[in-house]
Amino acid sequence: MSTPTTLEPAASRTMDEFLKGLWKENPVFVQVLGMCPVLAVTNTVMNSVVMGVATTFVLLMSAIIVSLTRNWIPKQVRIATYILVIATFVTMADYIIKAVSLAAHQSLGAFISLIVVNCMILGRAEAFSSKNGVKDSIMDAMGMGIGFTLAIVMLGIVRESLGNGTLLGFALFGDRFEPWVIMVLPGGAFFVLGFLLLGINALNRRRAAEAT
Amino acid sequence: MHTESLGAIFVNALLINNFVLSAFLGICPFLGVSSKFETASRMGMAVTFVMFVSSLCAYGVNALLLWINAPYLQLISYIVIIASAVQLVEMFIKKFSPALFRALGIFLPLITTNCAILGLALFQTAKGYNLIESIVYALGAGGGFALAIILMAGIREELELTTVPDVIKGTAIVLIVAGILSMTFMGFAGLV
Numbered sequence: 230m231s232t233p234t235t236l237e238p239a240a241s242r243t244m245d246e247f248l249k250g251l252w253k254e255n256p257v258f259v260q261v262l263g264m265c266p267v268l269a270v271t272n273t274v275m276n277s278v279v280m281g282v283a284t285t286f287v288l289l290m291s292a293i294i295v296s297l298t299r300n301w302i303p304k305q306v307r308i309a310t311y312i313l314v315i316a317t318f319v320t321m322a323d324y325i326i327k328a329v330s331l332a333a334h335q336s337l338g339a340f341i342s343l344i345v346v347n348c349m350i351l352g353r354a355e356a357f358s359s360k361n362g363v364k365d366s367i368m369d370a371m372g373m374g375i376g377f378t379l380a381i382v383m384l385g386i387v388r389e390s391l392g393n394g395t396l397l398g399f400a401l402f403g404d405r406f407e408p409w410v411i412m413v414l415p416g417g418a419f420f421v422l423g424f425l426l427l428g429i430n431a432l433n434r435r436r437a438a439e440a441t
Numbered sequence: 442m443h444t445e446s447l448g449a450i451f452v453n454a455l456l457i458n459n460f461v462l463s464a465f466l467g468i469c470p471f472l473g474v475s476s477k478f479e480t481a482s483r484m485g486m487a488v489t490f491v492m493f494v495s496s497l498c499a500y501g502v503n504a505l506l507l508w509i510n511a512p513y514l515q516l517i518s519y520i521v522i523i524a525s526a527v528q529l530v531e532m533f534i535k536k537f538s539p540a541l542f543r544a545l546g547i548f549l550p551l552i553t554t555n556c557a558i559l560g561l562a563l564f565q566t567a568k569g570y571n572l573i574e575s576i577v578y579a580l581g582a583g584g585g586f587a588l589a590i591i592l593m594a595g596i597r598e599e600l601e602l603t604t605v606p607d608v609i610k611g612t613a614i615v616l617i618v619a620g621i622l623s624m625t626f627m628g629f630a631g632l633v
Contacts, residue, residue, distance in 0.1 A: 261612050264472065265556045269465035309524055312553070316517045323516070339563045342516050346556040348469050414627065415463045419620030426613040434608060 250372025256349045257380035263349035268418040274397050277385030279333045281378025287318045288350050292370035295358040311354040319345045387421050388412045447577045454581030460557045461589040462623040467557030481594035485587025494526040496579035499562035519562045527553045
């Protein structure tokens with residue numbers, strides 16, 4: 230755990246674009262973007278997975294479109310254009326989820342529509358896809374999307390197992406476990422994310438101390 | 442469909458289902474702009490104003506969309522309305538208070554991607570509020586956002602003066618404080 234990781238020197242640039250989203254520039258833990266869904270829908274693992282997949286889908290599709298059209302969109306209206314592209318894909322994701330699983334749609338509620346205003350997606354469109362080619366943009370979007378999904382699934386695992394004593398609906402601890410109700414309530418979301426960030430800070434500091 | 446009084450709608454949006462602390466809407470500005478009391482209170486006012494304008498427009502547009510029978514355009518048209526409302530507020534503030542304009546900086550255009558505002562428009566449609574109820578709901582939600590961000594800014598200014606372990610500085614401590622605030626707000630449950 231405490232061994233400092235060295236980057237492979239031969240790793241290609243494209244692969245780097247993908248990997249950076251997973252840890253070094255993780256949208257949730259490092260950039261602290263897209264916090265609303267991170268806190269709101271992570272009360273069960275299932276919700277986290279659906280949210281993560283939907284967000285990755287929107288991120289990927291809008292990255293492709295933004296990257297393809299990056300030379301034609303006038304600078305002044307780019308943000309509005311990006312938002313429209315994102316809103317289109319979110320509407321699609323909304324209807325797809327409704328068609329596949331009505332239960333998932335109901336438990337996520339308005340938060341599927343709210344993917345539109347996930348600052349991570351607009352942030353990637355503005356900071357990356359609008360300046361890079363399609364291939365790099367796809368890798369970047371995949372990395373960020375998977376990094377985001379991993380982060381919210383981590384939160385979901387902690388909150389569901391402690392707050393409800395289950396994981397994906399299966400009981401974990403037997404009958405005598407008393408659920409920590411606070412974990413599924415709003416306050417618990419803040420606490421779990423706060424302590425995860427604390428842990429990551431501590432880990433990074435230890436690595437930095439060892440590197441010097 | 443719903444039998445809440447106007448007062449109940451207001452208190453509900455302001456305290457019980459506070460947008461920031463119990464519905465997790467508008468977390469980005471809540472974490473980002475809450476380090477100074479001054480900026481936080483201005484941000485609160487700006488958001489309340491945008492909420493008011495976009496709630497009015499969303500009500501009108503929703504009626505129009507139902508009339509032309511195109512509910513799938515809801516999300517797209519709401520976001521356009523909000524973006525325009527933010528643009529309007531931005532021009533307004535730039536003209537009348539350049540100092541405030543500089544203080545809000547990047548966070549002003551980012552109100553567009555403040556989920557609290559889109560959330561408000563979506564919730565008021567989902568709950569089937571009429572025009573008056575929508576306005577009251579918007580004012581309550583905006584007030585609730587301002588309240589939460591101002592409380593947070595007050596606490597963070599105090600935090601500056603205390604000794605916090607290095608490792609917990611930054612977002613981690615803010616999130617834990619927000620968790621405690623959120624638990625406090627749970628005490629308002631059952632008020633109405």
